[in-house]
Amino acid sequence: MGKEILVVGAGLAGMTAALKLVEYGAAVTLVSPAYSERAQSVMAMGGINAALNTKQEDDSPEQHFEDTMRGGSFINDPEAVENLVRTAPEIIRWLEELGVNFTRDEQGRVDLRNFGGQKKKRTAYAGARTGKQISTALIAACRKHEAAGAIRRLTGWRFYYLLLEDKECAGAVILREDTNEWQSITADAVIMAVGGPNGVFGQTTGSRLNDGYAAGRLLLQGIELANLEMIQYHPTTVYTASKQMLITEAARGVGGRLFVPKEGKPWYFMEEWYPEQGALMPRDVVSQSIHKVCNELGLGIDGKSYVYLDVSHLPRQVIDAQLDEVVSVCRKYLKLDPYKEPIPVAPGIHYFMGGIKTDKEHRTNIKRLFAAGECSAQYHGANRLGGNSLLGALCGGFFAAKSAGSADPIDHAVANRLGEQGVEAALLDLRQWDQLPRGSQGKFLELRKELSEIMYGSMGIYRKERELLKAKKRLEAMREEAGRVRHPCRFYETRTLDANLLLALAMVESALERKESRGAHQRTDFAEKNDGRFKKSSSALYDNKTVNIAFM
Structure with a gap:
């Protein structure tokens, strides 16, 4: 019997992972709050990078590697970036086979154009709607497997939390947001492909469906995050x-x-x-x-x-x-x-370079848990090059699927027990929310608005210690206040605010501890780059009500 894999998120990273898992003989459950046609991936206009070298510019994966590392200010994972640039031409060929209608040059080859941070033309595109073209092809491919029963799609469901025991993942509890129904899904492996945490800031170029709940909840559950201070404007x-x-x-x-x-x-x-x-x-x-x-x-x-x-x-x-x-x-x-x-x-x-810390195989610090796409941090370091986001999503899907597909079979008795306990705990959360004062709607909305103001004020293009310390103090107080208020009718919205506040605190703490200026992180009080201390990724772990930041 094939592996049973849960994929959370149905954008390009999630759909790619699902398609590759089917090739490996796995049974896939694909969970998302909305149909793939509404995923943030659809918004991508510019293109996808690959060193195809069809413009007589002597381009190569080695040069793509150098540009990506330099753009990321050399804190991206070099082994992961090596995988990214080497796999890029294969990904373009795979997309062509799926029917992506790339713009062609006069010789009928995939056309390439210039993009920021790169001296060679290596960005393939499909008019001004590259994301839509790629998404359409992947959606059609997934539907074939859905019809055959290899992919089970659950639309309208939100990730709530992981089923964990002894730093090993056994699946997840999911929530139907509009009805507050619950179910647990046990799995041999889980792939998170939930996008960037736009909800922490509110007003971004990204989809509001990518609300940041998942990253905050994972941090609370002991999953290691990385480079949270690196936010691309x-x-x-x-x-x-x-x-x-x-x-x-x-x-x-x-x-x-x-x-x-x-x-x-x-x-x-x-x-x-x-x-x-x-x-x-x-x-x-x-x-x-x-x-x-x-x-x-x-x-x-x-x-x-x-x-x-x-x-x-x-x-x-x-x-x-x-x-x-x-x-x-x-x-x-x-x-x-x-x-x-x-x-x-x-x-x-526009983009969050930081997220769930993953290695070149897209493994996390939790066994059987993997991540891909914008929620995963390893390719982009301190700044993402244009054209590398679509590539990172697809490449992440490739490697996360390969890793998840080779996971050892899970102990189903243990997984079923954790699933039952998980649903019971979720129902208790719901009952506790229902007992919160219903007249607290005004305060809830105030906290949501204030969170956005604090994050834009302290985590802008330029940052300084005084504003970061002020933000940290206020966010800590807001977390206490948020525990006493509720959204008037949506349980999930209440829990999202809790998760956003914790994630925001981790972002601010990461920015405070990186006492230098590098890429998207610019400190007016530490204006120079400090390779001796900080040519490393930041790491955020939550332990006993404290966010601990380290560099490694």
Whole structure:
């Protein structure tokens, strides 16, 4: 009988893992709060990196490795990055076989373009909707296996907590959010593919479905997290009433220019400061440069923290073919015409390099527990290169599936006992929540709003000790307050706030302890990089009401 594997999350990492597990003969349960069509993966516009070397630029996996390590400021796991870049061409071929409609060059090959932090063209793309194209192909492949019974999909269910005993995972308890139903799923292995913790900050470019509950709960259960201080601000986003909207890096990859008015004419500051790569420097560098232009030089548009991104000089056919999603966002949300007008953009939270600490095989510090995609930390270090997120999700799915598929069979008697105990404990949690004062809705909403304000205030592009210490103190107090309030009608929302507060505290503690500036983590009070002490990943472990931070 094949292994039984639980995959939590149905974006690209989760679906890839499920598909590869079926190849290994496993029976897969795929759990997610919504259908894969709503996963954050669908939003990815720019592309996926692979050193295919079809542009006569002498590209290679070795150079992809060097760019990725340099972009991550050398705290990414070199063995994992080696796997990433070596597997990338195979992943592109696999996607082609699944039917992904990549944009082609004149010779009919997968076309490649420039992306930030890379001197060679190695980003494959499918117009301006690469994420949608890849997701569509994987969804179709999964449905075939669902029809055959190899993949069981549970949609509308949330991860609640792991079934653990003696640092060994036996499955998970899941919750149907709208009805508060519970079930335990025992498994020979569990793969977490739950995305980044957008809910800790609230307003990000990412999906609100990726709320950060899972990472906070895993931290509480003793799972080791890494590099939580490394949070990527994408340099070109636009603000809307509901969320930050991304203006893809592809706009700069095809020749878009960043500027502000200075002395009556456009000043292309990135091209002056970084003449070799200009606006295609790594994202942390571009975001920090925009911050400097707006906050130190006072040249932001209309006195705000915005600069212009101009694509109006590009040929119309280039915009139509590669930036149609940008045109749609600008017309719908900004009421401007990017064919004629520059786009006002500002840095916004886009990606979390930190997450569940995994090795090159995507193993965690808990036996039988694996992680893949944005929730897993090993590939990107201090800053992710554009085009490496889709690659990391798919590569993570490949390796996590291989590792989970080779796990030893579980003791089903032990797993069933843990499953029964897990559901009983979850029902007790629900009863305790129901006894909390119903008049505390106002306080709950206040805490949720304050969490966002604290995190943006202390964990921005630049950080300093005074603000971090202030945030730490307040977050500790808020955790106590949150234990006495409740969302008026949603149990899961109440528990998500608890988990978000713990995860936020771990992020702030990690930023406090990294007393240097590296990649996405910039300290005004420790402005230099300190390789002697901190050319290492940070580690966060929760023990006896304390978050312990170490570097290793």
